[in-house]
Structure formats: C-alpha cells, structure tokens
Amino acid sequence: MRTSMSRWTAREAEFLAVTLRLLQQHGYDGLTVEAVAADAKSSKATIYRRWPSKAELVLAAFVEGTRAREAPPHSGSLRSDLLQIGDWFCDQSGQHASTVRAALTEVSRNPALGAALEDAFVHRPKLLVADALVDAADRGDVDSRVIVDEVCDLLPGYLLFRYLFSRRPPTAETVRALVDDVLLRGLTRSPPSL
Incomplete structure (x- = not known):
C-alpha cells in the first residue's frame, strides 16, 4: 500500500516533472533553468520565484519524484x-x-x-x-x-x-x-x- 501527498500545486508539480525528465536526459551540469522554463512553457522568473537556484529546483524535483512512501x-x-x-x-x-x-x-x-x-x-x-x-x-x-x-x-x-x-x-x-x-x-x- 502506497501513500503519497504532494505539497506542490499542479503547475509546480509540472515544473518538477519537467526538471526530473531533463535531469535524466542531460545530467545535472547539462540541466538549465532556461530549458525547464522553455519545456514547461513558462518564464525563468516564474521558476526562480519559487526555487531561487537550480540546486533547489533539482532537490525539490527529486523529493517530489520519489515521494511515494x-x-x-x-x-x-x-x-x-x-x-x-x-x-x-x-x-x-x-x-x-x-x-x-x-x-x-x-x-x-x-x-x-x-x-x-x-x-x-x-x-x-x-x-x-x-x-x-x-x-x-x-x-x-x-x-x-x-x-x-x-x-x-x-x-x-x-x-x-x-x-x-x-x-x-x-x-x-x-x-x-x-x-x-x-x-x-x-x-x-x-x-x-x-
């Protein structure tokens, strides 16, 4: 039996899912906030308002992606x-x-x-x-x-x-x-x- 509760809005969860996918494709060094914003059809500013750095974005994406308990x-x-x-x-x-x-x-x-x-x-x-x-x-x-x-x-x-x-x-x-x-x-x- 799995339990799973997300703390993110649907749009934030979308940003995090895009981040995980791009991280898997390009690695940490190849991942850019610009690429996440482009793929999610958003602005970098929107992402940076929620996650001030790439490291914080990746951390949130990883935690969200593995949150099922x-x-x-x-x-x-x-x-x-x-x-x-x-x-x-x-x-x-x-x-x-x-x-x-x-x-x-x-x-x-x-x-x-x-x-x-x-x-x-x-x-x-x-x-x-x-x-x-x-x-x-x-x-x-x-x-x-x-x-x-x-x-x-x-x-x-x-x-x-x-x-x-x-x-x-x-x-x-x-x-x-x-x-x-x-x-x-x-x-x-x-x-x-x-």
Missing part, C-alpha cells in the same frame, strides 16, 4: 514481506536510476540533495526491511538479534548497486534469489553465541 507489507510471512519490499524497491530504483546517476555528480556540493538521495534509496527501504524483521521476530520466526543495520541494508543495497553500477539491472528473479538463498538462509539459522 511504501507502507510495510505485514503479510504474516517474512519471505512474502521481503519479496514485496524487494519488488517495490526494484520499481522505485528502476524509475529513478538515471535521476540518481545524474544527481550523484552534485551530491558533494549539495548536502541536502545527498540527504534526499539517502532518505529515498537507503533509509526508507532499510526501515521497511527492519519492520519486516521485527514482525518476524515478534512471531518467533527469527531471533531478534538478527535485526542489525547490516542485514537491513543488504536487500536495498544490493539492488541499488545492480541498478546504478552494474550492467545487469535486477529482476524479480534477482529479488527471489537474494531473499531465498541469502537472507532467509542467514536469518533463520541461530546466530553464533557471543
């Missing part, structure tokens, strides 16, 4: 929850991989953009995985000691790597193999004694 699945099965999270994350990453690649060049100069990227592609999916693990621990399906950052990072981290840095984008089979052959095997074994 995924609610935790709560299916009653850890495997089903992880598969649903993996499929959702593949959809999100597939839709936004070129945007993320384009924005990565600006992250070192724009900490707010870096934080937005981290929230959308690291923090949110990690919370979903952690929630699924807490549910599984509450049911007695896994030991609560397995709910650690590294485990929660594994599914979204690997899938994002495949989208951004590999020439092999993940598929539903990738998600299934990662869940069945790596995560569930590791999570359902008793952790070693300390």
Whole structure:
C-alpha cells in the first residue's frame, strides 16, 4: 500500500516533472533553468520565484519524484514481506536510476540533495526491511538479534548497486534469489553465541 501527498500545486508539480525528465536526459551540469522554463512553457522568473537556484529546483524535483512512501507489507510471512519490499524497491530504483546517476555528480556540493538521495534509496527501504524483521521476530520466526543495520541494508543495497553500477539491472528473479538463498538462509539459522 502506497501513500503519497504532494505539497506542490499542479503547475509546480509540472515544473518538477519537467526538471526530473531533463535531469535524466542531460545530467545535472547539462540541466538549465532556461530549458525547464522553455519545456514547461513558462518564464525563468516564474521558476526562480519559487526555487531561487537550480540546486533547489533539482532537490525539490527529486523529493517530489520519489515521494511515494511504501507502507510495510505485514503479510504474516517474512519471505512474502521481503519479496514485496524487494519488488517495490526494484520499481522505485528502476524509475529513478538515471535521476540518481545524474544527481550523484552534485551530491558533494549539495548536502541536502545527498540527504534526499539517502532518505529515498537507503533509509526508507532499510526501515521497511527492519519492520519486516521485527514482525518476524515478534512471531518467533527469527531471533531478534538478527535485526542489525547490516542485514537491513543488504536487500536495498544490493539492488541499488545492480541498478546504478552494474550492467545487469535486477529482476524479480534477482529479488527471489537474494531473499531465498541469502537472507532467509542467514536469518533463520541461530546466530553464533557471543
């Protein structure tokens, strides 16, 4: 179940959608406010009144483009929850991989953009995985000691790597193999004694 609330007017959302599309096509350095204004049939002044800089426009566009929030699945099965999270994350990453690649060049100069990227592609999916693990621990399906950052990072981290840095984008089979052959095997074994 997805929830999504935009804070922008329809016209502002249009500017942001144009910005994302042009960012994907031309990269951050090739994106201009002039091109956004021309494509949206507006003036630069109108855009600059709302977003005083290109960096603020790109940040708003990225946040708007990735604002759909995924609610935790709560299916009653850890495997089903992880598969649903993996499929959702593949959809999100597939839709936004070129945007993320384009924005990565600006992250070192724009900490707010870096934080937005981290929230959308690291923090949110990690919370979903952690929630699924807490549910599984509450049911007695896994030991609560397995709910650690590294485990929660594994599914979204690997899938994002495949989208951004590999020439092999993940598929539903990738998600299934990662869940069945790596995560569930590791999570359902008793952790070693300390």
